[in-house]
Structure formats: C-alpha cells, structure tokens
Amino acid sequence: MLTVSNEAIAAYFQSFEARILEVGSHLKHAMYTQAPHLIRERIIHKVPYADCMIGSEMVDWLLDLSVSTGAHSPALSRFQISGMWQTLLEHNVICHVTGELQFVDKLVCYRWVDGGRTDRRMANGVPGRFPLGDPRLKEEVPSREDIASAVFFLSTVGPDALFRMILKKLPQDRTPEELELVYEELLHVKALSHLSTMVKRELATVIGYEHHTHAGTVLFHQGDPGKNWYIILRGSVDVSIHGKGVVCTLQEGDDFGKLALVNDSPRAATITLREDHAQFLTVDKHDFNRILRDVEANTVRLKEHGQDVLVLEKINLPRGAAIEGGLTNTGKGHCCYSVMAGLAEKMLEYVLETRVDAQEDGAELDVFLEDLVLTHIIYLPTNTLCNYLKHYYSRAAEPHSDPLVVLDDLEHRLSARRRVVTFLWLWVNALGIHYFLDPAANAFVEELYCHVLEDHRTLPGMGPILARISALRDLREEARRTLARHPAVVLECGVLSTMAPSPNPVLPSDICNQIIHLSDTTSFALPIRMDKTATEICELVRSRLRSSHGEELALVEVKSSGEKVVFYDGDVSIATMLSLNSKLYVVSKDEIDSLVPQLDQNGPVESVHASVMEYVGSHELAQQLLVLHTQLFEATDEIELVTQVIGRDQFPGRVPSNLDLLMRRFNEVQYWATTEVLLALPQKRVNTLRKFIKIAMYAKENRDLMTLFAITLGLSNIAVSRLTHLWERLPAKLRRQFAEFESLLDPSRNHRPYRALVAKMSPPLIPFVPLLLKDLTFIHEGNKTYYNGLVNFEKMHMIANILRSFRQCKSRYSGTLVNFPDNVSKNIFPCFSYTNGAEENL
Numbered sequence: 001m002l003t004v005s006n007e008a009i010a011a012y013f014q015s016f017e018a019r020i021l022e023v024g025s026h027l028k029h030a031m032y033t034q035a036p037h038l039i040r041e042r043i044i045h046k047v048p049y050a051d052c053m054i055g056s057e058m059v060d061w062l063l064d065l066s067v068s069t070g071a072h073s074p075a076l077s078r079f080q081i082s083g084m085w086q087t088l089l090e091h092n093v094i095c096h097v098t099g100e101l102q103f104v105d106k107l108v109c110y111r112w113v114d115g116g117r118t119d120r121r122m123a124n125g126v127p128g129r130f131p132l133g134d135p136r137l138k139e140e141v142p143s144r145e146d147i148a149s150a151v152f153f154l155s156t157v158g159p160d161a162l163f164r165m166i167l168k169k170l171p172q173d174r175t176p177e178e179l180e181l182v183y184e185e186l187l188h189v190k191a192l193s194h195l196s197t198m199v200k201r202e203l204a205t206v207i208g209y210e211h212h213t214h215a216g217t218v219l220f221h222q223g224d225p226g227k228n229w230y231i232i233l234r235g236s237v238d239v240s241i242h243g244k245g246v247v248c249t250l251q252e253g254d255d256f257g258k259l260a261l262v263n264d265s266p267r268a269a270t271i272t273l274r275e276d277h278a279q280f281l282t283v284d285k286h287d288f289n290r291i292l293r294d295v296e297a298n299t300v301r302l303k304e305h306g307q308d309v310l311v312l313e314k315i316n317l318p319r320g321a322a323i324e325g326g327l328t329n330t331g332k333g334h335c336c337y338s339v340m341a342g343l344a345e346k347m348l349e350y351v352l353e354t355r356v357d358a359q360e361d362g363a364e365l366d367v368f369l370e371d372l373v374l375t376h377i378i379y380l381p382t383n384t385l386c387n388y389l390k391h392y393y394s395r396a397a398e399p400h401s402d403p404l405v406v407l408d409d410l411e412h413r414l415s416a417r418r419r420v421v422t423f424l425w426l427w428v429n430a431l432g433i434h435y436f437l438d439p440a441a442n443a444f445v446e447e448l449y450c451h452v453l454e455d456h457r458t459l460p461g462m463g464p465i466l467a468r469i470s471a472l473r474d475l476r477e478e479a480r481r482t483l484a485r486h487p488a489v490v491l492e493c494g495v496l497s498t499m500a501p502s503p504n505p506v507l508p509s510d511i512c513n514q515i516i517h518l519s520d521t522t523s524f525a526l527p528i529r530m531d532k533t534a535t536e537i538c539e540l541v542r543s544r545l546r547s548s549h550g551e552e553l554a555l556v557e558v559k560s561s562g563e564k565v566v567f568y569d570g571d572v573s574i575a576t577m578l579s580l581n582s583k584l585y586v587v588s589k590d591e592i593d594s595l596v597p598q599l600d601q602n603g604p605v606e607s608v609h610a611s612v613m614e615y616v617g618s619h620e621l622a623q624q625l626l627v628l629h630t631q632l633f634e635a636t637d638e639i640e641l642v643t644q645v646i647g648r649d650q651f652p653g654r655v656p657s658n659l660d661l662l663m664r665r666f667n668e669v670q671y672w673a674t675t676e677v678l679l680a681l682p683q684k685r686v687n688t689l690r691k692f693i694k695i696a697m698y699a700k701e702n703r704d705l706m707t708l709f710a711i712t713l714g715l716s717n718i719a720v721s722r723l724t725h726l727w728e729r730l731p732a733k734l735r736r737q738f739a740e741f742e743s744l745l746d747p748s749r750n751h752r753p754y755r756a757l758v759a760k761m762s763p764p765l766i767p768f769v770p771l772l773l774k775d776l777t778f779i780h781e782g783n784k785t786y787y788n789g790l791v792n793f794e795k796m797h798m799i800a801n802i803l804r805s806f807r808q809c810k811s812r813y814s815g816t817l818v819n820f821p822d823n824v825s826k827n828i829f830p831c832f833s834y835t836n837g838a839e840e841n842l
Helices: 016-034 055-068 078-090 144-167 176-186 197-206 258-263 285-297 344-354 367-379 382-393 403-437 439-458 463-483 534-542 589-594 618-635 639-646 657-679 682-701 705-715 724-729 732-743 748-759 769-782 793-808
Strands: 040-044 047-054 094-096 109-114 208-212 218-220 228-234 237-241 245-250 270-273 278-284 299-304 307-314 337-342 489-492 511-517 523-529 553-558 564-566 583-588 790-792
Touching (some): 016 732, 047 055, 055 078, 055 109, 055 144, 144 176, 144 208, 144 748, 197 278, 197 285, 197 307, 228 258, 228 748, 258 285, 278 285, 285 299, 299 337, 307 344, 307 790, 337 793, 344 367, 344 382, 367 382, 367 403, 367 639, 367 793, 382 439, 403 439, 403 463, 489 657, 534 553, 534 583, 618 657, 618 705, 639 657, 639 769, 639 793, 657 705, 657 769, 682 724, 705 732, 790 793
Parallel strands (some): 489 511, 511 583
Antiparallel strands (some): 040 047, 047 109, 094 109, 208 278, 218 270, 237 245, 237 270, 337 790, 511 523, 553 564, 553 583
C-alpha cells in the first residue's frame, strides 16, 4: 500500500499553498527578529528600492539558519537554498522588485509580500522593522522547531521549483549544476526509463517545460505537423481520433507525439487536456532527431563469427560533476564507454580487462563493476560466474622459443591471475558477510586459494596475488566462525523472538516455532527450520493426522480476509512469508475449500486492552523502534530485493527471509497504530493519536522512514480517518504535521516528495522499502532481460541503482558484526501477535 486516502480528513488539513504561506511567515518573522539589517533601502544602478533584500545575502542567511537549527545533515548547498527561495517566489511570498520570475543568488533586490502587496513599512524610522503595535507581532511566534520544520519542508519542495525554473531556460544558459539536477529528475520519469544514461544526459540539455491552465485545451489536432515530443509531468489527456472519439486516456508519466517525429508524418490523433494546470516536458523535433542520430553514432558493436557479443555506448563526460548529497551517484565512471548489452561471459571479460586494473584500493567501486556484482544472479548464476573466472584465471601461454615472447606471455598470465583475484576481492567487499552465505561463492575462495598457492611455487611475481587471496581466505574463516553459530529462534508463534539473530542474517538452520492448525480445529506448536520445504513440513505433521499414510497433504495459509494461499512443494521459509493474523494449516487437498477464518483473526476479542502507549513515552518508543528496525535493516541483503521481485522460484537456495522479517515489521507497526487508536477508550483516543504523530515526528528526526510511513499509513486507515470528531479535537499544529507526513506519500511524479526527502538525508537511514520494491518491479516488468540473445545491461544498471541506494542507506557496516545495545526492542511489543491485525475488519 503506497497511497493514502485523505477524503475523510481533508477538511482539517491545510493545502500545500497554505503550508507555503505559513513557512514564508515563519521565515519572515525569523528574518525580522534575527537579521533585520538585511531589510533596508538599497540603491541599484542609482535607483533606490525601499525595504529590500539582496539575493546573495538571502542565501547566506537561510544557509546559516539551516545549520543553526539543525534542520539538515549534510549542509545544503547555495544552489539548493536558491531553490527554496524560488519556491517562495513562485507562491508570491517574496517578489522581485521589477517582477522577474527567477530567483538568482546575486546582487538582485527582493521584498517580502504582505497580504497581496509588498511590505514597505518603516518602524519608528528604522527600515525593515515592524512597528511596535503591528498586529502581526501578536500572532503566534514560531518556535525553533517551527523554523527547523519550515527549512526542512522548503528543502524538500525546492528542487521541484528549481526544476521548472531550469527547464524554462535556453539550453545554452543551463549550468552544469542545473543540468545535473535535471538529469536526476529524468531518472524518475517513467517514459524515459528505457533510455540509456547518455541519452538522458543529452535530453537534460534540451528538454523544455509547458504549463497549461485550463482543462479542455487542445495541444494539437489530428493532421497537424509534429513539432514536439510530450511527456506528462502532471495531469492527464484524452486521445481522440476522427470517427472514433476518445480512444484512450494518458496519465502522468506517459508520453505521446513521438511517432510523428520519428516518421516525419502528421499527428495521428487529437490531444485534449482533462485537468486544469497540466504540466508537460517537451522535446523539440530537431533535438529529438539529433539525439537519435547521436545514439547510433555513439554505439559500438563487437562481433564474433558475425554475431554481436558486446554492445557499447560512447560516453561523453557531463559538463559538471555530480551534485553532492544524493544517495545514488550515477555521474561517476572511469571509462569512456558503457556497456549496453552483451553475452554474460563477454561482459565479465570486459570488466576484467578494462575496469579491474583501474580500481584503486580504497576508491569508490567502479559503477559497471558494481552493477555486475549486484545483478549477476539475474542472468549469470554464481556457480557459472565462478567457472568463467576459473577459466580466465587458467589461461595458458602458447609454447614459444623467443625469450621476449615468453616474458610477454608471463606478464599476460600474471595479469589474468591478478585480475581474477582482485575481482573476487572487490566482490567479497561489496557483499560482505552475505557473500559467504552462497555455497558456490564460499567454496570458490578456497578453490582459488589452492590455485594461487600452486602457481606461487612456479610463477615469479605471484607474491602480492597470494597475499590478497590469503586475506580473502582469512575473511572466509572469520565469516565461517560467525555463521557457524547455534540455530536461533527467529519467530516465536508469529512474534519476533528475543533470540533473533539480527543485525546478522538469518541462516537456513534457524528455527521458527510455528502454530500448525488442523482441519479438526486442533493446533500445536512445531519448531520448523528455515530451509524446510512445504512438503517436508507436511510430512512432519502427518503423524498427528487421522489420515492414511498415502493421502496427499497441503500446506495452506488462511488470511483474516478469507483468502487462502496454498504453498508450493518446494517453498521454504514459510513462517516468515505469512501475513499478519493469518493461520497455517496442514490438511488434505480435499479439505482446502472448507477452511475459513477463525473469530480471533478479525481482531482482538478481549474486552480489556493493556496498551504499552500508557507506560512508555513517545521519544523512548521511537528510539526502541529505531534500534530494532536498524537491526532488521542491517540483516537484510540488497540481493534479497531481487529475489523477492523476480521470483523466489528463480533462485534456488536464496530465500529473502530477512526481507520478509523487515516487511512483516512494517506491517506490524502500521496495524499497531490503527489498532491502538481504535481500541483506546474514547476519552484517551486523542492522546493516543497525538502520541503516534509525535512518534512519527521523532522517527523522521531519527531518519527511520519505515516507522514514519508505517504510522502514517496506519493512521490513514479508513477506520481511523473516518473518526471526524477525533481529528477535530486534535491540535491544529499536529493535524498540519500529519498532513505533511501524508504529503510525503503523494505518488505524483513517481513519488517525488519522498525522493526529495531522502535526497536531503545522509546515511545511515532506514528507507521506505515498499517503494524500493515497487521501483524494482516497475523496472523488471517494463524492460526485457534479453534482446536478441544479449543481456540487456541497461536494465541491470537501473536495478543496480536501486540496490545501490538500498546499500548506501546503511551505516558503515562493511559486512562484519555490528554491536547494538542490549535493548528491549524485541520484547516491547509482544502484543503484536494479538493486536497487529487491524486489517479489513477494524
């Protein structure tokens, strides 16, 4: 669930525009009280302007304010601060003295706007101060927290204003920093997702912006000449054809008008706006055709036996460096070619021969190399990859009598061995302890060590290579000791156990004590290893059934909604896959249709509800949630996201149990929030609601976005949002704060508000994992894995970008053990197994 329903409480929340005005009011008050000297008469080119501010001084002041209030880590750049002022300029909170529509960080004059007119007051003869009796001073004075919240809010919406401002500039007027921002925005446009990095960078230089105010406006008619390619940024359009009427509706993220440009033909349909204030990205016909020509000119195809084996794209480095502060840096790279497609073994050979030698110790991992490490399981199983590496390592020299040729052959053999060992070193360091959970990868370290040890006896110059593989072997032994622990209990009858191994990963030998239900309404607890298949679980239960030995059994999950899920014979980690408030049955296949939810699956049945909310403060609850969620997040490997999205059955031996636990916890917190509010006594409900919003506020401060959005979605549940009188009794400030949290879940512009929020945070942070899974699903389903027998590596790069962002959210983990405080986080919510299922019936 990634969207929220605001209809029931929309009347109580201020609009986005109202929030902008409030934020502007807070900053205006702060400037008048903290830096009144900024607002005074200015003389520019011998022309006096009363009560004005200078753009560069405004940026200096707001930059200092963001640091002093602690609203940001890392610090904002002047470019980002300019975007915040641009937002206020667009909403008429400030204005340019001559009516210009772009904010510039220069010697340019601006004024605060007051009640629809510019503020030109003089107070007691002192320019820029309110008169003592000014009624505005009687309004609520913003607190330090209000100012910090205002700065943070502006920083999340500022890039959007900058984006629009940049697109209105001519291509030649766009700075490298501006081009980088446009490129980052284009990465999240659905219609452009299939395009290569180079094409997106080219588009960033020429793409334009159109805004149309009224619904019913016709963008172009059928038969008109094609002039532009359109991408819907906001709004929707109707597509109509003569004689057929409206044939379809295009939504945000869709594109149209490309065919007429490609074929140089008239428009095939009429496009009409369906909504007011529609926004479009546009690409001119001439720019569109030029980029198409450049793509073909910059494509290099390597062939063997007349067939393409590797397709490369020439990369022209961008005019400027990437903006700092983003979680995904796609502007880096060491070569002038990027891989678009290829045979798996040829891509591996390419990375060994062009990227590994250039990789310096301690340097940031090369993007292509990292992409291959993170995504190879999709098209190149680990055992096959290890075999390719072994073959490359063992390249033999041809016999020759010329000593110079022999010396050259020796150098080639040493290079091959060094590259393979270095690649393995980078691979292990990229995945950390999770590398050694793969049996094939784990065994390859020892096998390669034996080869290097043998070569060290006969080949000169193998010393550094042996030292590196020996260090890898030591890491393997350390990981083996870590992973050779006693089996831990992960789930205790559906509740996360105090003995769960997080922040270290779940092992196949770990156990879940799971309640098994039978068709005769009896039940019992059964310890089940994580690697037990559904068939093996059925056989363990068979002795308790009154059935013949040969009867075919099924493992079935019955959800509170009545939905039944029959597990496949080979499914493993069953307990972590179960939904909240569901029950697990072992029955004969003839009995499946008779299974129905039990009464206690609809929610709590006891009349007395003891809530932890009454005994623990908001701050402590947020801290407890942070500790546990950090542990679960650290235990989760990014490769588990791939396994979950592409399909567990596609990756034998790889089970995303840690991801299951993380997502289960998200659902628990979401339904915990709903349940606590609904079960609270009427006189305590407002306090409960207030407490949850405060927990969400602390979670945002802690960068625990999983808790923040789980609580937001829980309180947005229709069962809570329809309690109109409850929301009316909530203080306006908290209502406004909750509305701001809901706005972060706005799905428009591919969840632009959330992405802007994350871009302003520095690791470690716990991301909104459901959105990452949604992104991966969109990439996987919208792009083919193979084209003409070649791996579509552009798709792999997009997937790797998501996985990279997941990794970069973590602390400096590096795959080793993390020592978290001995905390009660795993004990504090045992009631989850009882009240976590608000679901449909609450």
